[in-house]
Amino acid sequence: MQTEEEILKIKKVKNTAVRTVVLRHLLSQEKAQSLKDIENALVYTDRSSIFRTLKTFEKKKVIHSIEDGSGMTKYAVCAEGCNCDPKDLHYHFYCTNCEKTFCLFDVTIPNIQLPNNFKLQQANLVVKGLCDNCNK
Ligand SMILES: [Zn+2]
Ligand SMILES: [Zn+2]
Secondary structure, eight states: OOOHHHHHHHTTOOOOHHHHHHHHHHHHOSSOEEHHHHHHHOTTSOHHHHHHHHHHHHHTTSEEEEEOSSSSEEEEEOOTTOOOOGGGOEEEEEETTTOOEEEEEEEEOOOOOOOTTOOOOOOOOEEEEOOTTTTO
């Protein structure tokens, strides 16, 4: 597991106190976090700094965003070696009971045949059901 400092260095993002705190929080969570989740967890951190940090992280491919249909964009740390290329895209799992969203890093999307000269940039693949905790 990479540390916050290592990840920021690899992705060439300047290390600041806010960035380190936000990234540490995201790494400590098993589920994807919405902006509100992060704000609630980091009450002493300025909200607009958190938002700006997420935008920077997304641009630098430290994290990826997920539209899970809940109406709130969620964020999760990219896997080691991820460049957010089509080959790095994976399914997400949304639990309809606890409303948590998980990255299924091992379930990559199938090769989608697009018409000539079409280029895939994003795929919004969310499967829904009950997570292990809610399925007990
Ligand atoms: Zn659940
Ligand atoms: Zn993911």
